[in-house]
Amino acid sequence: MPSVLKLDEFLPYRLSIASNAVSDAVATAYRTLFGLRIPEWRLVAVLAEGGAMSQQALCGRTRMDKVTVSRAAIALVDRGLVGRAANPGDQRSHLLTLSGEGKALYAEVAPKAIELERRIFAAFSDAERRQLGEMLARLEQAAKSLEDGVA
Template sequence: MDQAAPSSGKDDALVLERFLPYRLAVLAHTVSGALSTIYRDRFDLTIPEWRVLANLGREEPSSSNRLAERGSMDKAKVSRAVARLTEAGLITRETDSRDNRLIVLRLSKRGRSVYQRIAPLALAWEADLLEGLGDEERAALDAALAKLQARAEALKGEAGG
């Protein structure tokens, strides 16, 4: 038998369209891209910029490192988003009073206003997306996502990463 032949369909075949990590990545990309039209078209924000604003809207003050963790973004993307948001007057940067090496980020008055206008739009978009699911399905999805997140974090810890 030719070693380069495609899989015969056995259980060991990797079918990306059925591989959970691939499906979750594609879904996340699709959902994030569709939602981004709200804040891109109306507020001229990129996905990383929105994530920084949304995280600061939830928990401030914060640091770039904390925002990178919370938003599952690399530090370079957060740094670029912070620079652009600061330039646009949507966030402020200050040196931490206890540690001059740390930069503290906060929403500016204008940034808070933008956040308060986008948040309801994002929540309405989410409600529209979830409208295709019944109450039990939503609860099951939420529980499954929480379990998968916890298990992925545990596996990451076991692998030393």
Template structure:
């Protein structure tokens, strides 16, 4: 086995390169860190969510979600509402200002994805995304079986 052929290493290096590219732009243009942008995207797509649901959906740990939520709440991009069935929990909700920021950032995010995948055919992109989902599912399954 060599490091350059070790799949977990390749995934980590690729993920780091993509995150660095995107985080530099998001931070300088919009003052957003990657977890904050991911949280905005999830809330935009899924609607109000608890932090526990965001941990599952976002692939981030509880501390990362909590810090991102605090930063977004401080900027009034999200708000917190009491959970109707669990007094210890609350829902995070994207505000109108958060919606406006999403509308500003989304085209840039789509453009970064387009640039990253420019050398791939549409079929290769579809296969790549399908394979990434399968790798994720396999890793989660192995993790749950431990």
């Protein structure tokens, strides 16, 4: 007897719906408070944590496609939040870095991000948050294994 797919019981679907709901709530806050779209905020946060990076490295780190990263980078450069410089290791690419204004924005946004996370997960215990983090890491590894053709 063939299995029947029921979306409300299909965990990849439920994970996507939950992720979208959280992302939408966060996106509304970032757009309202700071005029940032989620891809722009991700680039700001990754550059704040990791320093100068190429757009290709940003694609890998954020799991966003080239077009999304490129559009976000252009918007951030246009706002003066990110600078572009030649990449000495690869003349075909540029390195993106946070400007002083970008660093100041990050310093203002990061505490709000932490507060949003606290509010979203307020109904979870510390142990549940840790367990969810561990489960997400395992999910990411399983998905990577599928992509790599291992599983």
